[in-house]
Amino acid sequence: MAMVGAGQLARMTHQAATSLGIELLVLTDSTDAPAVRAGCEYLLGSHESLDDLRRLALDCDVVTFDHEQVPPEHLEALEAEDFRLAPGSAAKLMAQDKLHARRTLQGLGYPVPEFAHATTPDEIKEFSVRAGLPIVAKAPRGGYDGRGIWTISDLSEADHLLAGVQGGLLLEPSLAIVSELAVLVARTQSGEKVTYPVAETIQRDAMCREILAPADVAPELAAEATRIAASIADDIESVGILAVEFFCTPGGLLVNELALRPHNSGHYTIEGCTTSQFEQHLRAVLGMPLGLPSLLAPAVATANVVGREGGGDPASRLNRALAVPGAHIHLYDKETRAGRKLGHVTVCGQDPGPVRKAAQLAASELEAASL
Amino acid sequence: MAMVGAGQLARMTHQAATSLGIELLVLTDSTDAPAVRAGCEYLLGSHESLDDLRRLALDCDVVTFDHEQVPPEHLEALEAEDFRLAPGSAAKLMAQDKLHARRTLQGLGYPVPEFAHATTPDEIKEFSVRAGLPIVAKAPRGGYDGRGIWTISDLSEADHLLAGVQGGLLLEPSLAIVSELAVLVARTQSGEKVTYPVAETIQRDAMCREILAPADVAPELAAEATRIAASIADDIESVGILAVEFFCTPGGLLVNELALRPHNSGHYTIEGCTTSQFEQHLRAVLGMPLGLPSLLAPAVATANVVGREGGGDPASRLNRALAVPGAHIHLYDKETRAGRKLGHVTVCGQDPGPVRKAAQLAASELEAASL
Numbered sequence: 001m002a003m004v005g006a007g008q009l010a011r012m013t014h015q016a017a018t019s020l021g022i023e024l025l026v027l028t029d030s031t032d033a034p035a036v037r038a039g040c041e042y043l044l045g046s047h048e049s050l051d052d053l054r055r056l057a058l059d060c061d062v063v064t065f066d067h068e069q070v071p072p073e074h075l076e077a078l079e080a081e082d083f084r085l086a087p088g089s090a091a092k093l094m095a096q097d098k099l100h101a102r103r104t105l106q107g108l109g110y111p112v113p114e115f116a117h118a119t120t121p122d123e124i125k126e127f128s129v130r131a132g133l134p135i136v137a138k139a140p141r142g143g144y145d146g147r148g149i150w151t152i153s154d155l156s157e158a159d160h161l162l163a164g165v166q167g168g169l170l171l172e173p174s175l176a177i178v179s180e181l182a183v184l185v186a187r188t189q190s191g192e193k194v195t196y197p198v199a200e201t202i203q204r205d206a207m208c209r210e211i212l213a214p215a216d217v218a219p220e221l222a223a224e225a226t227r228i229a230a231s232i233a234d235d236i237e238s239v240g241i242l243a244v245e246f247f248c249t250p251g252g253l254l255v256n257e258l259a260l261r262p263h264n265s266g267h268y269t270i271e272g273c274t275t276s277q278f279e280q281h282l283r284a285v286l287g288m289p290l291g292l293p294s295l296l297a298p299a300v301a302t303a304n305v306v307g308r309e310g311g312g313d314p315a316s317r318l319n320r321a322l323a324v325p326g327a328h329i330h331l332y333d334k335e336t337r338a339g340r341k342l343g344h345v346t347v348c349g350q351d352p353g354p355v356r357k358a359a360q361l362a363a364s365e366l367e368a369a370s371l
Numbered sequence: 372m373a374m375v376g377a378g379q380l381a382r383m384t385h386q387a388a389t390s391l392g393i394e395l396l397v398l399t400d401s402t403d404a405p406a407v408r409a410g411c412e413y414l415l416g417s418h419e420s421l422d423d424l425r426r427l428a429l430d431c432d433v434v435t436f437d438h439e440q441v442p443p444e445h446l447e448a449l450e451a452e453d454f455r456l457a458p459g460s461a462a463k464l465m466a467q468d469k470l471h472a473r474r475t476l477q478g479l480g481y482p483v484p485e486f487a488h489a490t491t492p493d494e495i496k497e498f499s500v501r502a503g504l505p506i507v508a509k510a511p512r513g514g515y516d517g518r519g520i521w522t523i524s525d526l527s528e529a530d531h532l533l534a535g536v537q538g539g540l541l542l543e544p545s546l547a548i549v550s551e552l553a554v555l556v557a558r559t560q561s562g563e564k565v566t567y568p569v570a571e572t573i574q575r576d577a578m579c580r581e582i583l584a585p586a587d588v589a590p591e592l593a594a595e596a597t598r599i600a601a602s603i604a605d606d607i608e609s610v611g612i613l614a615v616e617f618f619c620t621p622g623g624l625l626v627n628e629l630a631l632r633p634h635n636s637g638h639y640t641i642e643g644c645t646t647s648q649f650e651q652h653l654r655a656v657l658g659m660p661l662g663l664p665s666l667l668a669p670a671v672a673t674a675n676v677v678g679r680e681g682g683g684d685p686a687s688r689l690n691r692a693l694a695v696p697g698a699h700i701h702l703y704d705k706e707t708r709a710g711r712k713l714g715h716v717t718v719c720g721q722d723p724g725p726v727r728k729a730a731q732l733a734a735s736e737l738e739a740a741s742l
Contacts, residue, residue, distance in 0.1 A: 015386050018409045020693075021686045021702030021714070038389045039410015274697055274719075289694040296667060296719075315392045322391075323660040326645055331392030343392070348645075348667075 001285060002026070002056045004047050005066030006033035006040065008332040008341065009262045009278075012270070013066070014040035016278035022286070026066070027056045034332045035066070050074045057083040064240055064285045065261045068095045069142065086189065086239040086285040087260045094236050095260040099140040099170045105255050108235050110228060113175055113247065113254050119168035121158040128155060131173035137161055138170040149206050180256070181215050181246040182265035183229035186280040188287050189239050194280070195230050196273065196293040198222040201245070201265050207339065211302040212356060213268045214295060217248070224253055232258070241266065241281045264304070264341070269293070271328045271346045272300030297348035301356040303363035305343035307336045314342050314366035321345065327362035342366070372656060373397070373427045375418050376437030377404035377411065379703040379712065380633045380649075383641070384437070385411035387649035393657070397437070398427045405703045406437070421445045428454040435611055435656045436632045439466045440513065457560065457610040457656040458631045465607050466631040470511040470541045476626050479606050481599060484546055484618065484625050490539035492529040499526060502544035508532055509541040520577050551627070552586050552617040553636035554600035557651040559658050560610050565651070566601050567644065567664040569593040572616070572636050578710065582639045582673040583727060585666060588619070595624055603629070612637065612652045635675070635712070640664070642699045642717045643671030668719035672727040674734035676714035678707045685713050685737035692716065698733035713737070 003010050006028035014035050017024040025041045026033075036042045043059070045052025047070045057063050062084045075089035085092070094101045105112050116127040118137075128135050133155075139148035150161055151174065162169065180201045187193035200215035201208050215222060229244040232255070236242075243263035245256040266277035275283075275291025283290050305314055314321075314331055321329055324347075331343040345362040349355040374381050377399035385406050388395040396412045397404075407413050414430070416423025418441045428434050433455045446460035456463070465472045476483050487498040489508075499506050504526075510519035521532055522545065532540065551572045558564035571586035572579045586593060600615040603626070607613075614634035616627040637648035646654075646662025654661055676685055685692075685702055692700055695718075702714040716733040720726040 011389070014410070015389055018382070018386055019699075019701050020689060021704050022689075039385070039412070041410070283693060288690050291693070292697055318391060318393075319659050322654060322662070326663055328390075330390050333392050 002060035002063045003066050004053065004056065004063065004070055006035035006042060007066050008034045010035035010040065010066040011038045011332060012330070013262060013278045013281060014038050016276060016282055020279065020282060022282055025056065025060055027052060034334055037333045050077055053078060062086050062285055064281070065092070067261065068259065072096055088237065088239065091236045091238045092260050094258045097140050098138055098257065101258055102170065105232070110232065111252060111254050113172045113256070116171045117168055118171050119162070121162065124152065124158040124169070124171065125155055127171045134174045136172050136174055139165045140167055140170050175247055175249055177247050177249060179248045181217065181225050181248055182263070183225050183244050184263065184266045184277055185229050185233040185238065185242045185244065186240065186284040186290055187233045187238050187242065188284050188290065190287065191234065192290055193230060193233055194290045194293045195226050196266065196269060197295050198225050199265055199268060207306065208264050209304050209306065210356070211265050211268045212352065213272055213300045216352065221248070221253065228253065228255065240285045241277050267344050268300045268302040268346055272296055272348055298350050299352040299355040300346065300348045301352070301359040302344050302346045303359040304341050305345065305363045305366045307338050307340040307342050308367055309338040311336050311367065317365050317368065320365040321362040324358050324362040324365070326358060329362065373431035373434045374437050375424065375427065375434065375441055377406035377413060378437050379405045381406035381411065381437040382409045382703060384633060384649045384652060385409050387647060387653055391650065391653060393653055396427065396431055398423060405705055408704045421448055424449060433457050433656055435652070436463070438632065439630065443467055459608065459610065462607045462609045463631050465629045468511050469509055469628065472629055473541065476603070481603065482623060482625050484543045484627070487542045488539055489542050490533070492526070492533065495523065495529040495540070495542065496526055498542045505545045507543050507545055510536045511538055511541050546618055546620055548618050548620060550619040552588065552596050552619055554596050554615050555634065555637045555640070555648055556600050556604040556609065556613045556615065557611065557655040557661055558604045558609050558613065559655050559661065561658065562605065563661055564601060564604055565661045565664045566597050567637065567640060568666050569596050570636055570639060578677065579635050580675050580677065581727070581730070582636050583723065584639045584643055584671045587723065592619070592624065599624065599626065611656045612648050638715050639671045639673040639717055643667055643719055669721050670723040670726040671717065671719045672723070672730040673715050673717045674730040675712050676716065676734045676737045678709050678711040678713050679738055680709040682707050682738065688736050688739065691736040692733040695729050695733040695736070697729060700733065
C-alpha cells in the first residue's frame with residue numbers, strides 16, 4: 001500500500017507494517033523525511049503534483065495519507081481514474097477544510113462551536129458583535145500545530161489577516177474550554193469499526209503537548225464522545241483512523257476538528273493499547289480484521305518532545321531520558337526547530353499522576369537537548 | 372552501531388532502533404535479508420571475511436551480532452585492532468563453541484549435563500557404555516534449530532558422524548527432560564544488569580516452537596534459574612542480551628546452551644514486557660540505562676511460525692491470523708522453506724491456557740499458507 005507523506009506518522013506506520021510483513025511505499029519530497037530515514041520504501045515526488053500522486057497510486061492497491069495537505073481536487077481526480085483512496089476524497093475533505101467540516105457536521109446535527117465564515121472586515125466585525133471579543137480566526141485550509149490560527153482582540157487586525165489567507169476565515173468565539181478530548185475510530189470500507197478509549201489532550205501554544213488515557217471525565221461524557229465519534233465515522237464513511245477532537249465546555253461537548261489518518265492524540269496506543277493506531281490504520285485501510293483497542297494499563301500518558309529555540313538533537317540526551325523508569329521513547333529523527341514535534345514519550349502504569357510526571361520528565365530531558 | 376547479520380533478530384532490532392532514533396548498520400551478504408527488507412542500513416559483505424567485518428567496524432562505535440556464526444578468530448583479530456565488540460570475543464565464544472561452553476560452565480561450578488568430547492569411534496563407544504544408548508551428539512560449532520544435533524542409537528553410525536564434523540563431537544546422555552526454561556539477562560560493559568522473567572520453551576524437532584511466560588514452575592526453581600543466569604552473565608562478562616537455556620530434569624536444573632544476542636526465547640518480551648529484548652540489547656550494548664524487564668500481563672505466549680513443506684507465503688493468510696483476538700503478528704519477510712522460522716505470534720492475557728491456544732491458532736493459520 002501507499003502513503004502520501006513521510007513524516008513521523010509514516011515512520012511509525014512503517015514500523016507497524018514491518019511487523020505484519022506489509023509493503024509500504026511513501027511519497028516524499030525529501031530523503032531526509034522521518035519515514036525514509038527509518039528505511040521505508042519511497043517514491044520521490046510532491047503531494048501537490050497530480051502526476052506524482054498518480055505514479056504512487058499506479059504501484060499500489062490503495063493510497064492512504066500521513067497528512068491532510070494533498071489538494072482535494074487531486075484526490076477527486078485520482079478517484080475519477082479509479083484509484084482507490086482510503087479514506088476517499090469526500091471523507092478526507094472533512095479534515096482538509098475546516099469550514100466544510102464545520103458546516104457538514106452542523107448539518108448532520110452534531111454539536112459544533114458557533115461559527116461564521118468571513119471574507120470581509122465587516123463580516124468579522126459583525127461576528128465580533130455577536131460573539132464578543134476576542135474571537136478566534138482560522139484559515140479553513142492548511143493550518144496545523146498552531147499555524148493558521150489567530151486570536152483577534154482588535155478589529156483593526158482584520159484587514160491584515162484577511163489579506164493573508166485565501167477563501168476567507170472561519171471565525172469562532174473564544175470558548176470557555178474545560179478540557180479537550182480526542183477519540184480515535186478505526187473503520188473499514190465495509191463499515192466494521194472499533195473505537196479507542198477517550199483520551200484527554202493538553203495543548204500549549206495551540207499545539208498538543210500531552211495525551212492522557214483514559215480521560216478523567218464522567219462516564220456519561222466519555223460515552224457521549226465515543227458515540228459521536230463512531231457516528232461521525234459512519235456518516236462521513238471514513239476509512240482507516242479517524243481522530244475526532246472535542247472541546248469540553250460548560251455547555252457540553254463540541255466537535256472541534258477531524259483528522260483522517262493516524263493522529264498525535266493516538267500515540268498513546270502504541271504501548272497503551274492492544275493494537276496501536278498505526279497497525280489499526282493498516283488493518284482498516286487494507287480491509288483486514290480490526291484489532292482490539294483495549295487499554296493495557298489503568299493509566300497511560302504521552303508527552304510530546306517539542307523543539308526549543310537553540311535546542312540541539314534530542315538523541316544527544318537519550319541516556320537521560322532512558323533513565324526514567326518505564327519511559328517508552330520515540331524519536332522522529334528530525335532536525336531540531338523551535339515548535340517542531342521531534343518525538344514523544346509514553347509511560348503506562350497504575351496511577352495517572354506519577355505516570356504523567358514520568359512522561360513529562362523524560363520528554364523534558366529530551367527537549368533540553370545539549371547543543 | 373553495527374550488527375553482524377541481517378536476519379529476523381536484526382530486523383526487530385532495527386524496529387527498536389528506529390523508535391530510539393539510533394542508527395543501526397548491518398552486515399549482510401544478501402539484499403533479501405529480513406533486516407534489509409525492513410529498510411535497515413546495510414553493508415554488503417560476508418561475516419566470514421575479516422576485511423568485511425573490519426569495514427563494518429570502521430563505520431561504527433560498537434559491533435554486535437544477530438547470530439553466532441562469525442569465526443572466533445576474526446573477533447579476536449578485531450579486538451586486537453581495538454575495535455569494540457559487544458559482547459567481546461571471549462564471551463561470544465561461549466555461544467559459538469558448545470564444548471568450550473560446557474567445559475567453562477562446569478569449571479565455574481554450574482550444573483551442566485554429563486558430557487564427553489569424542490574424536491574417535493572408541494570414545495563414542497566408551498561414553499555409551501557409561502551413559503547408555505541412545506546418546507546425543509552435537510557438533511561443537513555451527514549448529515542451530517536442530518542442525519548439528521544427532522541421536523546415536525547404534526554405534527555403527529559413529530564413524531559416519533565423526534567424518535562429517537570438524538573437531539569431534541560433544542556427547543551427552545539422552546536426558547529425561549521435564550521441561551526447558553530460558554532466562555534472558557541484559558548486561559552492560561560496566562556490569563549493570565537486569566534479568567527477565569523465566570520462560571518455558573517448547574521444542575519440536577529440536578526447534579523452539581513456543582515460549583510461555585512466566586514459566587509454570589515452582590518459585591524456588593524459577594529463582595534458581597534466575598540466579599544462575601545472572602551469575603553466568605557476570606562470570607563471562609556478557610554485554611547485551613544473554614539467553615541461558617536450561618534443561619529441567621528430575622535431578623534439577625542443568626544449563627544447556629547460551630546465546631549472546633537477542634534470542635527466540637525472548638520474542639515474548641516485545642509485547643509481554645515493559646522493555647523488549649531488542650530495545651534492551653541496544654541499551655546494554657550502548658551502555659545506556661537499562662529498561663524494566665517486568666511482565667505486562669499474567670500470561671504471555673509466543674508461537675513461532677515455521678515453514679511447511681510446500682507451504683506458501685504466510686502473508687497470504689495474514690487476514691485469517693489477524694482475526695484471532697489479541698494476536699500480535701510478526702512476519703520476517705523470508706521465503707518459505709520447510710523448517711524455517713518465518714515469523715511469530717504473541718498473545719498476552721489473564722490465563723495461560725487460552726493465551727497459548729490463541730497464539731497457536733494464529734501461528735497455524737500463518738503456517739498453513741495458501742500456495
